[in-house]
Amino acid sequence: MKPAILCWWSQRQNALIQSVKTLIIIIFTWIVLGEYNEKAQVLGTFVAGFLSLLRFGRDGKQQGMTIVFSALGMMISSGLALQFYQMPWLNNSLFVVLVFIAFYLRRFGGRFFMPPLFVLMLYIVVQLLPRPPVLSLWLGILLATGIVIFFTFMIVPIDDRKQLNTNMQLLFKLSSEVITAFIAFPIKTENPNVSENVLSRRAAVSAFKVCHQRYMKMALQLRKDNSRLVNEYLFLDKDPQVETFYDFHYRMTKTFGMLFESCQQLIESEELNRQAQEDMLRVAKELLLVLALSKISHMQVTLVHIQHFKREYAYFSSYPFDIDLTKPESIHIFNFSLSIKRLIETLAIWESDNA
Amino acid sequence: MHNATRQAIQASIAVIVTLSIADAFSLERGIWATLTAILLVSSTFGESIKKAKERVSMTLVGGLIGTGIVLYLQPVLPEESQVLLATLLFISIGLIVYFLPRSYAWASFFITLFVVFLFSLLTYWNLSLLLVRAYETLIGALVAVVVSGLIFPNRSHVDVQAHYLTMLDQLDGFIDNIFYSVASPNPQYMCQLMDWHHKLYPSWEVLKNKQSFSEFELTFSRSKRQQLQGYQFGFDLLFHYLTNILTLLEKEPSYLCAEFETELAQFQQVIKENTQLLHDLMQGGSIAKQNNDIHSLDAIRLKIRQKIAQLNKDNPFPDYAEVERFYSLIYYLRKVNQLILDLINVAKT
Numbered sequence: 116m117k118p119a120i121l122c123w124w125s126q127r128q129n130a131l132i133q134s135v136k137t138l139i140i141i142i143f144t145w146i147v148l149g150e151y152n153e154k155a156q157v158l159g160t161f162v163a164g165f166l167s168l169l170r171f172g173r174d175g176k177q178q179g180m181t182i183v184f185s186a187l188g189m190m191i192s193s194g195l196a197l198q199f200y201q202m203p204w205l206n207n208s209l210f211v212v213l214v215f216i217a218f219y220l221r222r223f224g225g226r227f228f229m230p231p232l233f234v235l236m237l238y239i240v241v242q243l244l245p246r247p248p249v250l251s252l253w254l255g256i257l258l259a260t261g262i263v264i265f266f267t268f269m270i271v272p273i274d275d276r277k278q279l280n281t282n283m284q285l286l287f288k289l290s291s292e293v294i295t296a297f298i299a300f301p302i303k304t305e306n307p308n309v310s311e312n313v314l315s316r317r318a319a320v321s322a323f324k325v326c327h328q329r330y331m332k333m334a335l336q337l338r339k340d341n342s343r344l345v346n347e348y349l350f351l352d353k354d355p356q357v358e359t360f361y362d363f364h365y366r367m368t369k370t371f372g373m374l375f376e377s378c379q380q381l382i383e384s385e386e387l388n389r390q391a392q393e394d395m396l397r398v399a400k401e402l403l404l405v406l407a408l409s410k411i412s413h414m415q416v417t418l419v420h421i422q423h424f425k426r427e428y429a430y431f432s433s434y435p436f437d438i439d440l441t442k443p444e445s446i447h448i449f450n451f452s453l454s455i456k457r458l459i460e461t462l463a464i465w466e467s468d469n470a
Numbered sequence: 471m472h473n474a475t476r477q478a479i480q481a482s483i484a485v486i487v488t489l490s491i492a493d494a495f496s497l498e499r500g501i502w503a504t505l506t507a508i509l510l511v512s513s514t515f516g517e518s519i520k521k522a523k524e525r526v527s528m529t530l531v532g533g534l535i536g537t538g539i540v541l542y543l544q545p546v547l548p549e550e551s552q553v554l555l556a557t558l559l560f561i562s563i564g565l566i567v568y569f570l571p572r573s574y575a576w577a578s579f580f581i582t583l584f585v586v587f588l589f590s591l592l593t594y595w596n597l598s599l600l601l602v603r604a605y606e607t608l609i610g611a612l613v614a615v616v617v618s619g620l621i622f623p624n625r626s627h628v629d630v631q632a633h634y635l636t637m638l639d640q641l642d643g644f645i646d647n648i649f650y651s652v653a654s655p656n657p658q659y660m661c662q663l664m665d666w667h668h669k670l671y672p673s674w675e676v677l678k679n680k681q682s683f684s685e686f687e688l689t690f691s692r693s694k695r696q697q698l699q700g701y702q703f704g705f706d707l708l709f710h711y712l713t714n715i716l717t718l719l720e721k722e723p724s725y726l727c728a729e730f731e732t733e734l735a736q737f738q739q740v741i742k743e744n745t746q747l748l749h750d751l752m753q754g755g756s757i758a759k760q761n762n763d764i765h766s767l768d769a770i771r772l773k774i775r776q777k778i779a780q781l782n783k784d785n786p787f788p789d790y791a792e793v794e795r796f797y798s799l800i801y802y803l804r805k806v807n808q809l810i811l812d813l814i815n816v817a818k819t
Contacts (some may be wrong), residue, residue: 130571134564141563157592168567207489214508215482222474235508239501244592342675373714434790440779446801449794457717 125281126340129273136273137167140266144259152255154247159255161240162189165233166263171226173354175268181226182267186260188234190253196241197249206242213238225346275344276357276414282337283364284411289330290371291406296326297378298399303389320382327375334368341365359464360414366461374454380447387444390436395448398455401427405462416465428455473513476622481511484617488610497609498602506610511618514626516683518618522611523686524575529607532582537600540590552591559587627684627698631752633677634701637708638749640673642742644712645806649738651719652727652799666716674709693819700816704809711805724796729781733774737803740765744810751817766811767804774800 144163148156169185172178192213199206217231247255300319301312341364345357381387381395401424408419432452438445484507492500510525512518539558543551562584569576585603589595618624644666651659681702688695727734744765778793787793 127568130568134567137567138560138564142560164563168570210489210504211482211485214485215478218478218481218511219474221477222472232508236505239505243501369710369713369717372710432791438790440782440793441775445775446797449790449797450801452794453718453798 125278125285129275129278132271132273136266137164140167140263144262147258148255152251155251155255157244158241158247158252159259162256163259163263165237166260169230169233170267179264181230182263185230185234186256189237190256192234192238193241193252194249196238197246200242278344279341279360280411280414282341286337286364286367287406289333291403293326293330293375294399294403296323298396300382302392323379323382327379330375338368356414370454370457370461377447377450377454381451384444386442388436391448394431394436395451398427398431418462418465421466425459477511480617480621481508483621484511484613488613491609497606499606502603502606503610506607507613510611510614514624514683515618516626516687518615520683520686521574522615525578526608526611528575528578529582530604532579533600533603536583536586537597540586540595555587555591559584562587625687626680627687630680630684633680634752635749637673637705638745642745645738645741648715649734652723652734653731655723663719670713677705697816697819704813704816708809711802715802718798724792726792726796730774733770736770737767740767741807744807748810748814748817751814767807771800771804
């Protein structure tokens with residue numbers, strides 16, 4: 116699959132699953148409450164819809180607790196709304212107090228950001244819709260909570276950690292694209308100034324630039340997405356595996372960034388030595404194989420072909436070609452080399468005996 | 471004041487104002503205005519403006535489309551319209567959930583469709599209700615924006631400007647630390663240098679958060695908005711190159727740094743002077759004075775390359791491991807200086 120499509124799917128699959136689940140929860144609650152108590156049907160269904168969105172917490176236990184406490188908050192707020200809706204002044208004053216509390220609670224972290232707002236919204240919704248007796252509404256809320264917990268944790272539970280994994284796969288795919296464009300750059304011929312050669316070089320440079328720009332745009336997006344995931348669902352909190360993987364993603368993004376910057380400078384250069392270019396392309400081909408063959412799953416990277424890549428780099432870093440140290444190309448060759456070295460060091464955390 | 475307390479005060483006041491307006495003008499469904507006001511009170515003034523724009527425009531679009539569907543379906547397909555509207559209601563719910571974490575504009579659009587379909591199923595929906603929905607949303611949005619701008623306002627573009635200056639102060643300290651470490655690489659300096667890992671990234675994250683909505687506060691000033699975009703781009707790249715230098719210096723600096731002490735001191739001086747110029751300009755310093763004081767590192771860099779080539783000619787290096795680290799350091803330092811020069815140009819506009 117193309118990285119752009121994979122990226123689209125990776126970033127949206129959980130949102131799509133969540134949408135479908137919320138719909139199923141709403142329909143199911145509507146049917147169940149219709150059988151049990153028609154008066155509480157509409158409001159109970161609203162509660163189920165709200166609660167299905169409150170999956171906040173580092174693990175299932177925390178997420179479950181968020182849902183249960185939110186349901187408790189909703190029972191209190193709906194009880195108050197039903198009690199006071201006929202006394203406008205008291206009702207409005209109480210509402211202002213509830214608004215203050217809902218926003219004030221945000222200081223206690225991510226789990227307190229959305230749930231109090233939904234509790235508050237229920238207070239409003241109760242006043243907009245047909246009002247059932249308080250006891251039947253509470254029983255409706257209890258039933259809705261049970262349904263939400265069942266569907267959230269028993270049926271296709273969403274694990275946002277999987278997205279961190281997919282984001283890493285995407286980073287590898289994107290990087291492979293840029294390296295492929297680098298490899299496609301034609302080796303300098305005997306007659307570099309023949310118009311045919313000039314044109315093919317220009318075409319290769321612009322193809323590389325397109326890939327490089329796409330990498331920069333999407334790598335930044337992936338990084339942002341990773342940060343959103345770990346912050347929204349509080350994953351970083353005491354989870355060393357997520358922390359390692361998150362940090363690894365960041366380091367790889369930066370290292371590829373350094374590498375591709377030097378690659379672009381090198382292919383734009385008119386003075387690059389032919390042998391240096393051939394040696395660099397060999398290293399790039401080995402790196403491409405490592406990226407294509409390595410497997411990423413369950414926030415683990417299984418490296419394949421890494422020893423060949425390291426051997427090719429060791430040969431390259433002995434600089435078996437002439438370098439004119441006064442020319443700017445020498446800097447870009449050294450930057451290329453250092454980026455590859457750093458890539459090998461960053462990948463080393465996943466190296467095992469069979470790599 | 472904690473951001474949550476500030477927002478709690480703003481939201482409470484917004485609710486009091488909206489309820490008072492609803493009461494004074496006997497608004498038909500004042501709760502819509504109140505709900506809008508609550509939802510639009512955000513962490514910064516800029517974010518409130520952005521969300522208010524999206525909410526009002528998408529409520530209008532969603533309301534018109536939804537009303538059109540309802541008014542078309544009910545007379546044309548009186549039998550099937552209930553089932554069709556219920557289906558559309560469910561689709562709207564699904565799309566609200568899908569867009570809620572991603573796009574407030576689209577979420578607002580589908581929320582309005584949901585309200586239209588729900589009302590037409592439970593009670594009724596017509597053009598006058600659409601009008602009520604539209605002006606009440608507008609009232610709620612206006613209240614939220616006014617309150618966010620007047621009561622303990624958190625103007626992110628002012629904060630961002632202040633943070634740019636903080637980052638430049640940090641840069642000044644970082645540059646000193648780099649040059650102390652490369653000139654005399656003792657464990658104390660190296661330790662201090664590595665501490666920047668814990669300072670640079672959080673500082674950049676803070677900046678990114680503050681930058682998110684600052685453009686919306688400058689809606690009516692195109693030049694200031696362009697300047698802000700220029701700063702955003704420049705500071706992002708600056709952060710990228712600074713962290714590259716830090717990564718490069720995780721290992722002991724090349725011994726060549728000692729050979730080029732004078733040139734590195736010149737590098738340090740130039741970067742610091744340019745940083746100071748940028749700092750002054752961003753604080754509103756005079757432009758006339760600055761024109762003569764801008765320095766590039768190109769000449770020194772060329773001198774270094776020639777000297778290295780000469781050293782290699784006189785006494786060939788056993789390998790290029792030290793040269794590659796030294797050249798990369800010079801490359802990134804020059805990039806940092808170039809970015810500061812670019813930012814100076816942005817500051818002058």
